[in-house]
Amino acid sequence: MNAHIVQTVVAATSYDAGVRAVSALSARMAYVAMCLTLCWGVLTATGWVHRLTGRQALRGGHIVLATFTLATGLTHGLAFLLLDSGGLGFLQVVLPFVDGGLARHALGIVGLELMIAVAITAGLHRVLETSQWVNFHRFSYVGVWLVAMHSWLGAAANGSVSTLWLGGITLLAPAITLTVLRFLPPEHLARIGLVDTPHVEVDNSPAPEEPAPKPGDPLSATVRTEVKDKIAVSVDHQRCHHYGICGSQAPKVFRLLEDGRLRYAKNPEASQTPLVEAAAHACPMRAIKVNRVKD
Template sequence: MCFTLCWGIFTATGWIKRLTGLQAIRSGHMILASLTLATGISHAVVFVLLREQSLSLTGISVPFTGKFRHTLGILGLEIMIAITLGVGMRRFVKYRNWLRFHQLAYPAVAMVVVHSWFGAIANGHLSVLWLGGLTAVTPAVTLTVLRFTPPRVLIKAGLLSAAPAATPPQMADIDPTEAPNRGVNGKKVQVSVDNQRCRRYGICQAESPELFQLLADGRLRYVRDPDTGSRAGAQAAARSCPMQAIQLQEVRSR
């Protein structure tokens, strides 16, 4: 479960796409998610079959009908199942709404972790499981914190490299029926979007709304020349683009 969360963060940010490729990251996340659901459902069904500490079908599927730790486990597992089913709805709903729903995986994982911790305490296994539990939880917590930390904070901490200064911003539009405008105006770092790759999912807007804006008519409006303060947001958007359509490039004047 924790590995699924970590791999999902890698999928969203693209931090390791140079090592494995984007498709491999996505496939790995889906495989880990399937294993997580299979393990969680099997864990719940086993309690129906046990002679000792057995639970009814209602007890493993309806929250708030038993102990608090059972409720956390049921809620966490059912949210994960709903998120998995919601993956197929991505093309039929607004991407930002779908993304917010998908991000419910973070509290779902937290619920299951607390459920596991309380269960180990109740069964007297905490002394056996605490080391392995912390080993699995620590990377997930660390990556989650980094995932939601503003890019400018990561730059100050030395985890991201700052980009060179740029000239004042200019706006550009990406029209679905036209090729992107790649004008060159002096030596600077420009943001360019490949119209052939861009599918207008809106991930760049979620990462850096001050630089990218998805219009109602399907065009993507973006800042071609971000200033120094916004450059970190452009880097985050470029890393997060699943289609690798956003590029930061240095151009020279003619």
Template sequence: MAWGIFTATGWVTRMTGREAIRSTHMVFATMTLAFGLVHAVCFPLLTDLVFGFDKVFIPFWDGITRHAVGIIGFELMLAAAFTTGARNLFKYRTWLRIHQGTYIAFVFLVIHSFFGAAANGTLNVVWLGGITLFIPAGLLCGLRFLPPSTLVRAGLVAPEVMDPLGLMEPSGEEGKRLDVSVNNELCHRYGFCQAEAPEVFQLTKDGRLRYESRPETRLSDKTRSAARCCPMRAIDLRERSL
């Protein structure tokens, strides 16, 4: 989850490079799915429990809510992984929404882990490790949905770290307006720009990207955020005085 946020926001691009972040995200995501699959498959193999594959992969089959929450979270992550590998078979908006569903999956899996440990009587043993892993990921999820300018004003992130490409609005009093252009050769139409600034960028049903070349000043922050989140760096912004 944390490296997925780094991939989408580019917060640590200057230190590692975008390709390194994306590759690390893929490795961690694959490991997470592998561990989750091993955890699920082990239950039908136990000799002291009657726990078939139907209870492992069908939510609410056995009536235990904590199991169902874990199954739903794991299957949401599987759906995101599948649509990523077969992205050409899905519309861009569909792929983006399914991939954003991993935030919900993360919450479900945290709930499943907590109540599972409590039911097994091991919460007093694993609680410290669980909190240690949850706090960084949970904090990043919260910061992910805050505007970059808010994080900078609060002093949580320095402007040069928050915006390594220099896309954030300068602090001067004079207003600036943006000219937007998109490199069609670089743009893969993933839809991150639309998620950040739907008033400026729109993906049509036939897969084309439409955008406002001169958005209103009130949309400048969203436009900069969209350019910063573009994984292909296809959006070019130029400032001009009002």
């Protein structure tokens, strides 16, 4: 009888050890894939791969890495449902702070679910407005850093920081660097050579004189404000790769259609000038040309 109990306990312990090993391995693989996904996504979306190497980056690589990250992350979380001792319930795995859940667990849950939501939205981007999809896609950065904090806090709690320190920092450093560069103002990126200053032509020819207002015309009593610059926009469709970054910068001027074509306003309102110039700065393929005309 006692021998049977001992054998059962040993089997259960070996089973739990195997499940924990799978959970730990999948967590480390998810961490690696997550950092690579972020780096590849920034390099692809901004066109910096082509800028630095002369070769185009494949967006499919970013999708494959993101899918692998989510798959291994889900494996890591769901493995805790299979433990015989010390396991977690389904609600504890999918909802933070259920039954006294730890903060580090909550970081991982929220981060992973946020990345899943971003992935689903990205898959449905043809149904949604382009600007909305791009803006929501940026929340993936938040998800990455939540999961990174979860990983490091978990490693500290399990006493494995020393073994993961070198690899973790090696992967996290370029991810942090690219994230910072991604959100730098265009003029700083142009200064370090990652983007080119967009080509802007200024038409300094004198504007035609306006006829003087007639007596009694309501406009005669109006104080004229300062003259604003109007712009003419053109896009080189041979160079444009339809990344949609221009739509996130100036959504009232640029828009990707459901069939992938780019629609844009050739003569936008003067109030859109700063946004259009920002879109020209951000375009990785330098496909947007801005002509400024004095009105």
